[in-house]
Amino acid sequence: MQFFKVKTVEETFAMIEENISAIKDTEERPLEEALHYITAACVTAKENVPGFDRSTVDGYAVKAKDTYGSSDSMPGFLTVVGEVRMGESAGIHLGQGEAVYVPTGGMIPPGSDSVIMIEHCEDHEGLLNTYKSVAPGENIIRAGEDIREGEVVLPEGTILRPQELGAIASLGISHVTVYHKLKVGYLSSGDEIVPYQTEKLLEGQIRDINYLTIASLAKQWNVEVIYGGIVKDDFQEFQQKAQNLYDQVDCLILSGGSSVGAKDYTTDVIGSLGSPGVFVHGISIKPGKPTILAMANGKPVIGLPGHPASAMIIFMLFGEKILRKLKGEKIDKKPDRIFARITKNIPSAPGRSDYIRVRLFEKEGEWWADPIIGKSGLITTLVKSDGIVEIRSEKEGISQGDYVPVIATR
Known part of the structure; x- marks a missing residue:
């Protein structure tokens, strides 16, 4: 098998953007069952939130000008004419020199324009001493200040986190x-691969740990994973199992058969699933060069390297991007990055992006990244790491003390 012309990381992201589009199937879900789903339509407010002017503190609703000049040594004096109870309408219209007690969240009575905190005044049997002046609008949330009727609260393509669900619920909307x-299908391949539950390995056998790591990442992104099992290096068996799994899912992941070798049938199997076929066959990246990305009749197919660390890094970089595009997420989500100073010099080949596993630690108020050196097949390098340093293709390496972007893995 010969690699096509390898793509840079930037070219690969651009081709994913160009080739992958959102699935169109939608459903109505109750809010309590919609966490981490993606909105397929805009959510528009049909009412104001809050629906009335309300107090943000326990205190007294007043006309701000009636408090001007108030101080501890020279208090102002207002007449308390009533109180507002929680959940009830404010039936009192405030006049000049008057005050009404209002609890936090209570409705502001007409005629008032501010609330003086209870700590800054004192009620003496209906005579309110004010020890501080307040400004118009102070300690008040106006009707519609949070959400205004007719406003698009959430655009299509929004991930529904707990805070988005709360915003929708505040509008009296119960379904979205x-x-x-x-649904993602995962199929492992290779004569040497055996189920991870295998207690005693025969000589040359390798447990299928890639399924657990890749499937766990996908599940973190609210994706259902269907495991197709392990297929031997036989084209007909490989093709049949891949086709059966492909028919059940929105995206197919093949692992273990993307490196150069006489028994590598991955590209032929992908080609048999549908057109247009492979659009990335090799990425200028370390680890993970033998990566395959394809489209088969509208469904993405991802061919991951067999080495566990390589497969996981590639899936974190490109798999997440593909799945988020498929889910209809409009936000250009990239892996979370922080900046840290590197503890060692690290050379890198120009024209290739390198991803170095690192341990993060804090020293004198700064984050430092300490490289964990190990071959791409060592899963323990990821276990020991807190993140991955990105060395972009235009660089020839990084020097000790340089600030570098770190993709968080914890």
Whole structure:
């Protein structure tokens, strides 16, 4: 098998953007079952939130000008004419020199324009001493200040986190239109691969740990994973199992058969699934060069390297991007990055992006990244790491003390 012309990391992201589009199937879900789903339509407010002017503190609703000049040594004096109870309408219209007690969240009575905190005044049997002046609008949330009627609260393509669900619930909406939950199929290949539950390995056998790591990442992104098992290096068996799994899912992941070798049938199997076929066959990246990305009749197919650390890094970089595009997420989500100073010089080949596993620690108020050196097949390098340093293709390496972007893995 010969690699096509390898793509840079930047070219690969651009081709994913160009080739992958959102699935169109939608459903109505109750809010309590919609966490981490993606909105398939805009959510528009049909009412104001809050629906009335309300107090943000316990205190007294007043006309701000009636408090001007108030101080500890020279208090102002107002007449308390009533109180507002929680959950009830404010039936009192405030006049000049008057005050009404209002609890936090209570409705502001007409005629008032501010609330003086209870700590800054004192009620003496209906005579309110004010020890501080307040400004118009102080300690008040106006009707519609949070959400205004007719406003688009959430655009299509928004991930529904707890705070988005709360915002929707505040509008009296109980169901939301979302894209259906993504289904991903995972198929391992190789004569040497055996189930991870295998207690005693025969000589040359390798447990299928890639399924657990890749499937766990996908599940973190609210994606359902269907495991197709392990297929031997036989084209007909490989093709049949891949086709059966492909028919059940929105995206197919093949692991272990993307490196150069006489028994590598991955590209032929992908080609048999549908057109247009492979659009990335090799990425200028370390680890993970033998990566395959394809489209088969509208469904993405991802061919991951067999080495565990390589497969996981590639899936974190490109798999997440593909799945987020499929889910209809409009936000250009990239892996979370922090900046830290590197503890060692690290050379890098120009024209290739390198991803170095690192341990993070804090020293004198700064984050430092200490490289964990190990071959791409060593899963323990990821276990020991807190993140991955990105050395972009235009660089020839990084020097000790340089600030570098670190993709968080914890």
